[in-house]
Amino acid sequence: MPTKTSEVKKVVLAYSGGLDTSVILKWLQDTYGCEVVTFTADIGQGEELGPARRKAKMFGVKSIFIEDLREEFVRDFVFPMFRANAVYEGEYLLGTSIARPLIAKHLVEIARKTGADAVSHGATGKGNDQVRFELGAYALMPDVRVIAPWREWDLLSRDKLLQYAEKHGIPVDYKKRKGGGAPYSMDANLLHISYEGGILEDPNYQPEESMWRITVPPEKAPNRPEYVELSYAKGDIVGVNGKRLSPAKVLTELNRLGGKHGIGRLDLVENRYVGMKSRGCYETPGGTIMLRAHRAMESITLDREVLALKDDLMPRYARLIYNGDWFSPERNLLQSLIDQSQRNVNGSVRLKLYKGTVITVGRSSKSDSLFDPAISTFEDDRGAFDQAQAEGFIRLNALRLRIAANLRKKKRR
Numbered sequence: 154m155p156t157k158t159s160e161v162k163k164v165v166l167a168y169s170g171g172l173d174t175s176v177i178l179k180w181l182q183d184t185y186g187c188e189v190v191t192f193t194a195d196i197g198q199g200e201e202l203g204p205a206r207r208k209a210k211m212f213g214v215k216s217i218f219i220e221d222l223r224e225e226f227v228r229d230f231v232f233p234m235f236r237a238n239a240v241y242e243g244e245y246l247l248g249t250s251i252a253r254p255l256i257a258k259h260l261v262e263i264a265r266k267t268g269a270d271a272v273s274h275g276a277t278g279k280g281n282d283q284v285r286f287e288l289g290a291y292a293l294m295p296d297v298r299v300i301a302p303w304r305e306w307d308l309l310s311r312d313k314l315l316q317y318a319e320k321h322g323i324p325v326d327y328k329k330r331k332g333g334g335a336p337y338s339m340d341a342n343l344l345h346i347s348y349e350g351g352i353l354e355d356p357n358y359q360p361e362e363s364m365w366r367i368t369v370p371p372e373k374a375p376n377r378p379e380y381v382e383l384s385y386a387k388g389d390i391v392g393v394n395g396k397r398l399s400p401a402k403v404l405t406e407l408n409r410l411g412g413k414h415g416i417g418r419l420d421l422v423e424n425r426y427v428g429m430k431s432r433g434c435y436e437t438p439g440g441t442i443m444l445r446a447h448r449a450m451e452s453i454t455l456d457r458e459v460l461a462l463k464d465d466l467m468p469r470y471a472r473l474i475y476n477g478d479w480f481s482p483e484r485n486l487l488q489s490l491i492d493q494s495q496r497n498v499n500g501s502v503r504l505k506l507y508k509g510t511v512i513t514v515g516r517s518s519k520s521d522s523l524f525d526p527a528i529s530t531f532e533d534d535r536g537a538f539d540q541a542q543a544e545g546f547i548r549l550n551a552l553r554l555r556i557a558a559n560l561r562k563k564k565r566r
Contacts, residue, residue: 411438
């Protein structure tokens with residue numbers, strides 16, 4: 154563990170006010186003897202942020218930043234990601250991953266504003282978030298010093314953290330489960346809530362129903378479906394049921410609708426960037442609706458090969474976000490291509506929400522639809538498509554197959 158040093162004079166801490174970062178705040182003061190600036194991001198976690206301010210003041214913090222980043226989060230991070238239809242390992246909608254570069258960005262901005270020479274975070278040495286925070290910080294402030302207490306101290310369990318908090322008079326609301334053992338940890342923002350650790354570390358354990366916070370169980374969702382219409386402009390949702398809404402309000406409303414109908418629960422084992430597997434449970438009601446709707450909107454407005462190219466690139470784009478490379482040149486390059494593809498993704502999509510499912514029931518685009526009923530119809534198209542030409546098309550596509558078949562035939566003789 155490092156000793157008190159004059160190398161760090163001021164550090165900006167990503168501060169939630171919870172157990173980990175409350176202990177980190179005091180630990181930084183004692184270990185480095187430096188001034189600590191706290192930064193708390195409101196990205197829609199649904200918690201009252203006053204306690205974070207009060208705790209910081211209690212430990213003599215003079216510069217306390219609490220910023221409402223909900224609109225920036227959805228507009229500049231969530232929406233660009235959904236233009237790509239990004240899904241990690243086929244299931245995960247990257248709710249935690251996409252929030253980290255935003256926090257890193259503001260950590261660096263505050264460090265510059267306050268003249269700090271270091272930033273700090275509460276991510277553990279086993280997780281992905283340490284990578285995401287630090288790659289973001291280094292990309293934006295190359296010479297910044299990063300202090301990651303979980304990689305330096307010996308407080309490597311919740312019990313030790315609680316003992317440290319008690320010793321130093323740090324108020325925490327962390328409680329153990331009845332019968333012993335730590336509960337799972339939670340991380341929430343406007344896109345999702347994640348649950349991991351504790352009792353969830355057994356991948357065969359089914360979590361209690363009480364764990365889920367924003368979605369009802371599908372079997373208890375309304376018995377009647379609800380329809381929702383989403384309006385799109387350049388690949389982004391700009392309205393819900395005819396009402397124009399800001400990005401954050403769009404996601405808030407879709408979370409409400411999705412949660413009401415039991416949409417967006419996920420329980421999976423994923424591969425962490427640091428090398429180990431991890432079991433996590435997620436609630437992403439609004440994001441689940443957004444993904445289905447966006448693909449429906451693209452289905453009538455994007456060229457076949459453009460759509461195929463996007464689908465080819467999507468897994469790599471998703472890995473870049475998961476691995477913390479939001480500010481990398483390759484992600485920026487991919488984003489430019491993706492955004493270029495969205496110029497004509499304009500129109501509306503109608504969805505049916507029912508007991509955990511999202512079903513597309515309609516899509517239209519007055520200005521940019523590539524769906525031509527005169528050509529697509531199975532009825533009389535009055536010469537719009539000459540079906541006789543299909544024979545030559547098929548024979549040309551079959552040429553390589555016929556050549557290979559003839560070769561096999563010769564070998565058998």
